[in-house]
Amino acid sequence: MENSKTPEEKELTAYIFCAEEPSDTQKTRLKAFIAKKYEKKYELEWIETKTLTPGFKLQVGYDVYDWTRAGRFRQLKDLMEEARAMSTGEPEDLITLYKTSIADWHATLVAEEDGEVVSVGDGIVHIEGLPGATYGEVILFESGVKGMVQDLKEDDIGVILFGGDDDVVVGSRARRTKKTAGIPVGDAYLGRIVNALGEPIDNKGPIKNEGYRVVESPAPTIIDRQPVNRPMNTGILSIDSMFPIGRGQRELIIGDRQTGKTTIATDTILNQKGKGVICVYVAIGQKASSVAQLAHMLAEKGAMEYTIIVSASASEPASVQYIAPYAATSLAEYFMHKGDDVLIVYDDLSKHAIAYRSLSLLLERSPGREAYPGDVFYLHSRLLERSAHLSDELGGGSITALPIVETQAGDVSAYIPTNIISITDGQIFLESSLFYSGQRPAVNVGLSVSRVGGAAQTKAMKKATGTLRLDLAQFREMEIFLQFSNDLDEPTREKLNYGQGLMRLLRQRQENPFSESDQVIILVCAMDKLFLSTPLEEISDVRENLLEYMEEEIPDVIMRINSEGMLSDEDREKIRSAAEKYQQKYLSKAD
Numbered sequence: 001m002e003n004s005k006t007p008e009e010k011e012l013t014a015y016i017f018c019a020e021e022p023s024d025t026q027k028t029r030l031k032a033f034i035a036k037k038y039e040k041k042y043e044l045e046w047i048e049t050k051t052l053t054p055g056f057k058l059q060v061g062y063d064v065y066d067w068t069r070a071g072r073f074r075q076l077k078d079l080m081e082e083a084r085a086m087s088t089g090e091p092e093d094l095i096t097l098y099k100t101s102i103a104d105w106h107a108t109l110v111a112e113e114d115g116e117v118v119s120v121g122d123g124i125v126h127i128e129g130l131p132g133a134t135y136g137e138v139i140l141f142e143s144g145v146k147g148m149v150q151d152l153k154e155d156d157i158g159v160i161l162f163g164g165d166d167d168v169v170v171g172s173r174a175r176r177t178k179k180t181a182g183i184p185v186g187d188a189y190l191g192r193i194v195n196a197l198g199e200p201i202d203n204k205g206p207i208k209n210e211g212y213r214v215v216e217s218p219a220p221t222i223i224d225r226q227p228v229n230r231p232m233n234t235g236i237l238s239i240d241s242m243f244p245i246g247r248g249q250r251e252l253i254i255g256d257r258q259t260g261k262t263t264i265a266t267d268t269i270l271n272q273k274g275k276g277v278i279c280v281y282v283a284i285g286q287k288a289s290s291v292a293q294l295a296h297m298l299a300e301k302g303a304m305e306y307t308i309i310v311s312a313s314a315s316e317p318a319s320v321q322y323i324a325p326y327a328a329t330s331l332a333e334y335f336m337h338k339g340d341d342v343l344i345v346y347d348d349l350s351k352h353a354i355a356y357r358s359l360s361l362l363l364e365r366s367p368g369r370e371a372y373p374g375d376v377f378y379l380h381s382r383l384l385e386r387s388a389h390l391s392d393e394l395g396g397g398s399i400t401a402l403p404i405v406e407t408q409a410g411d412v413s414a415y416i417p418t419n420i421i422s423i424t425d426g427q428i429f430l431e432s433s434l435f436y437s438g439q440r441p442a443v444n445v446g447l448s449v450s451r452v453g454g455a456a457q458t459k460a461m462k463k464a465t466g467t468l469r470l471d472l473a474q475f476r477e478m479e480i481f482l483q484f485s486n487d488l489d490e491p492t493r494e495k496l497n498y499g500q501g502l503m504r505l506l507r508q509r510q511e512n513p514f515s516e517s518d519q520v521i522i523l524v525c526a527m528d529k530l531f532l533s534t535p536l537e538e539i540s541d542v543r544e545n546l547l548e549y550m551e552e553e554i555p556d557v558i559m560r561i562n563s564e565g566m567l568s569d570e571d572r573e574k575i576r577s578a579a580e581k582y583q584q585k586y587l588s589k590a591d
Contacts, residue, residue, distance in 0.1 A: 014042040017049040018056035047486045062129045064114035072107040086405030113176040123317040123361045125159045139179045139202030143167035148181045151363045158363045160319035183327045185211030185334035193309040196324035214329040215520040219385035224390045231456050232400045235513020238443045238506040242469045246391025246456025254405045256431030261404045264346040271513035278335045279307040280344040282328040285351030288313045321355035339395035348404035370415045377419045445472045462520035464523035473500025504539040517561040523573045553578040
């Protein structure tokens, strides 16, 4: 064919799309504009397009200049959206910004990179073109659906969709927005349930935002951090006494399915009531009914006032489940940079890794161990590293992370568990056999650890804990010998009885967190072996009654522990004396 062009000639051809052929003068002006902009001499070819009237579209390579009525209106619309993002949300402020923006606005011939959809399916779109697209950038499709760049190749880019793929078809156009994927943030999000894009899903109306944060931001540097030295009490005796969590720490909760992992996280949220801590709960791949039940429980307990729930349910695409924890962390960072302390729960990162594996396989990335892509470690490290205790110069706020990971038959050596164990500052390991034997929370003392340790404990808790963990470890070892011998000497039998009593003391009802003073009182009595003569089946009732008795007997000691975190020798003696009085009273009633 004589008129066919070589690839080199096509590259140096610009196309003008409009209803009528441009005049020679118009062509000359457009050629001059192109030559000045691109420093190359382009041929100009007219393609008749009846639908483009009035105005025209100019395509130079992958750059598209839209001078149609719709294109200019889109410029104005983008300006309005920027004005809304800058406003406080008040109608008067918004109207003023709109008026100023419109008065100063002039339509300009701006290049937009335009690409063509070459394949679509399972929430993944491949686009030919858009050579300037960057990882994490938002792509806008003709249908209005948005997606995020997740794969960059020489010939095309891979985009994950944030909506259904029914309206995105092969041959449709897509354009760069030059914006990184983000989420609106603000104080009005407290008490609300939102999706991974920050949109409310609780039927309580729109949420007034106070800003916009990208979903993936760099973690604070070493200079921007300070040591983790303030406690984030969970209200769970076995954790606060032996595996303390500090504000800014990342403590993994790990165990098999149905062993109470979520319960530990939700009890920790309940325990933050009145302590000025903002809580963010991220539900990844869960049933919508489970999230609704959790929200109802938190609302009944008065905890939704300081909690945000970000939900990416099992029915949503893998792309939404993938982005949810990053979006939730951006919400948490908004409060952290205001100087607040934030607790964020990722429930759970096993499902998050599975969602990412699905996306990676659909994006044709080579699978590795357990079919996960090679960058799955980076997936969670760049998420969890954003939790920190900021320096005083940056406000001193913090994000404390409680990631949850599900194991199969207690196998902590699987790929995802080992990855996250190496990223976090310790783990609470929940054991199935303990759970089914009635020990709840089913914390395994031997495998659980906190790498922050006593630095995140108050002096009162440190002093009261004593040798608790060592005593329990010795008991677990001695317990094995019970299987082989019933003929035990008296000292050994006493140690076993003491260990069994400690295990019973550490049992705790769901949704019943202890205050710090309650925990200190229980630990002082336990370490002084004041429960040794109490029958095992009665220890829980005796403990509850003892705490009520202490509130009336030594309110000054309780107040000091809760307010100052201190336990003097004199206060310890008061606790012991009051416990002995109660014990005599209890034993006399029992007789």
